[in-house]
Amino acid sequence: MTTQAHEMPPALAAMMTDDEVAAVKADAARWRYGFLVVCAGLIVVLLGFVVVVFKSGAPETAFAGLVGVVGTTIGAYFGVQVGQSGKDRVEAELRRTTETAMRLAAKIHSHDADEVIKATMDRGRGTK
Numbered sequence: 811m812t813t814q815a816h817e818m819p820p821a822l823a824a825m826m827t828d829d830e831v832a833a834v835k836a837d838a839a840r841w842r843y844g845f846l847v848v849c850a851g852l853i854v855v856l857l858g859f860v861v862v863v864f865k866s867g868a869p870e871t872a873f874a875g876l877v878g879v880v881g882t883t884i885g886a887y888f889g890v891q892v893g894q895s896g897k898d899r900v901e902a903e904l905r906r907t908t909e910t911a912m913r914l915a916a917k918i919h920s921h922d923a924d925e926v927i928k929a930t931m932d933r934g935r936g937t938k
Contacts, residue, residue, distance in 0.1 A: 833898060841891060848887045855879050
């Protein structure tokens with residue numbers, strides 16, 4: 811599957827690694843397909859609501875159930891999506907940090923290690 815121009819600007823795609831591009835595509839697919847599933851579920855619930863209202867003649871009771879189901883479904887959808895998105899961002903940052911640490915460890919000599927680690931840790935904390 812190729813990246814289409816309307817999905818990701820070429821300049822942005824050029825700056826991203828293959829892993830980042832794959833993560834962006836997966837995130838977009840999760841949102842798109844999750845949204846379609848939620849919409850399909852809401853349509854089924856609304857159709858059930860209409861049938862219950864016409865058969866029972868008591869729309870108040872059916873409406874209370876409808877509001878509960880729709881609110882729960884929408885809240886769960888967005889909660890899962892946001893939670894998964896945050897988890898993916900943290901995992902990507904962990905991979906980047908680990909790679910940086912591995913590159914740093916490969917480049918320094920053992921007699922310079924303590925000084926480099928101290929300088930790196932101080933810079934990460936904002937002290938100089």
